Amino acid sequence: MQKDFDLQDYLTRGVERIVTEAVKATLKNPKESAFMMKFAKASRNASSKRKKAEENGEHIPPFLIASITSKCNLHCAGCYSRCNHATVDSEPVKQLTSEEWLKIFNEADKMGISFILLAGGEPMLRRDVIEAAGTKKNILFPVFTNGTYIDENYSSCAVELAEV
Template sequence: MANTKREDFDIQKYMTNGVKRVVNDAIRATLSNPKESVFMAKFALASKKASDHRRKLEDQGEHIPPFLISSITSSCNLHCAGCYSRSNHACSDEAPVDQLTGDQWGSIFTEADELGISFILLAGGEPLLRWDVMQEATKHENIMFPIFTNGFFIKDKYLELFDKHRNMIPIISIEGDKEKTDLRRGEGVYDKVMQSMNALHDNGLIFGTSVTVTTQNLDEVYSEEFISDMSKLGCKAVIFVEFVPVTDDSTELAPGEDERIIMAENIARLRKDHPEMVFIAFPGDEKSSGGCVAAGRGFFHINSHGGAEPCPFSPYSDTNVAQTSLRQALKSPLFYHVQDQGLLIDDHAGGCTLFANRDKVESILNRELPSA
């Protein structure tokens, strides 16, 4: 599969260096927590072994990304404004139908481990509704599982699970202060998030936060006050996700070029001023990565029904992992043609290349695809 139109760009080397930075930052951030630091030291060795395996396969002509995003359920207890999952009908209030079982997700995790995938982001819907999948994930200590959760279900059994299995790390969504969080996520959500964060802190458990960055909260979520407050609560990672306007009436919330320059400057400042935390920007600086890293370059997305998609913001699929292996899914004709036609490096105005090019992705999918 063509990795990028830039023939001089080594995507495997770029992604490996990115993994090293995240792991090294995580080691530094957890030095004061003995249980976490022991796990991170072991995970550093496992991720190095996984990187070496991916490089070996790359040299043989097979590209394996280090990341996977798995939306393990379509169920969610919240109705957040501008939610992309509800907008593309990947999330609903109806009872889930034909979703992958816990055993099927377990098989996916096993193969991912064998291929050298080091990080599997568990999302939804609300992933903590799938206790069976969480149990499967605990069996794979070579993989780190960031769990993107709204925080409502972090109670006794999950506190115990996170204590026993340090590779399971809750990433709690927050929009800034109480006003902005409740405005987007619902009344009372901020207080519940604080309750969960305090419970994690009191039990000596690390966690991260996921912040959807908009033009309305940009100044606040990068502020020293907000980051320091999160740090004091025990937050060890902040993942900044650029808002993608899934509806026409929300385009003014999406950061533009000027805002993204400010965001990049803030990330650099925070990494310097807060060595006790890990900071990740998504999609981040696509120029340095030779373009978007979706569609198998750096990661791909599996929806709750097993569909292999370029990314959560590009919910199109021609391959289902319930009928094929993870390895074969990476050879998806859709992924190949998205990369081969340069859609991942195309100039665009928004924070998501494939969302901006969704008409082109649909066009590829709707015509008969030759094999990759």
């Protein structure tokens, strides 16, 4: 008889696989490797927090998707965000501030969430939120971007935040 599917365990193992592969990918660069090893430890601690919460009947997911803006500079064919009208050409309305996002990131950290995908619209338009995310050392923030705003300013910002 097949064991019942455990979504929490499945998602946690998925995050652990990503972290393990990222550690392997950084082995040639000691700084990157040290950063990823610290994150791997933080990820294990986050998993323990989620397990304790689960034992108390509270389900905490191992990762989140944060759509940090509805603004985008492109009109890509098949864009999920434009398809459901979450991204439009007008200025965003009722957009969270970087301080509000940082509060969410802090709460996520306390709850044991160790992976937050930053999406949009085009998340690179929210440098303030990217910088706020960079202060959270226990959370990995992949960015789902079209790449058109990646420039020297973002590259130097990423280096500065990684060294903090």
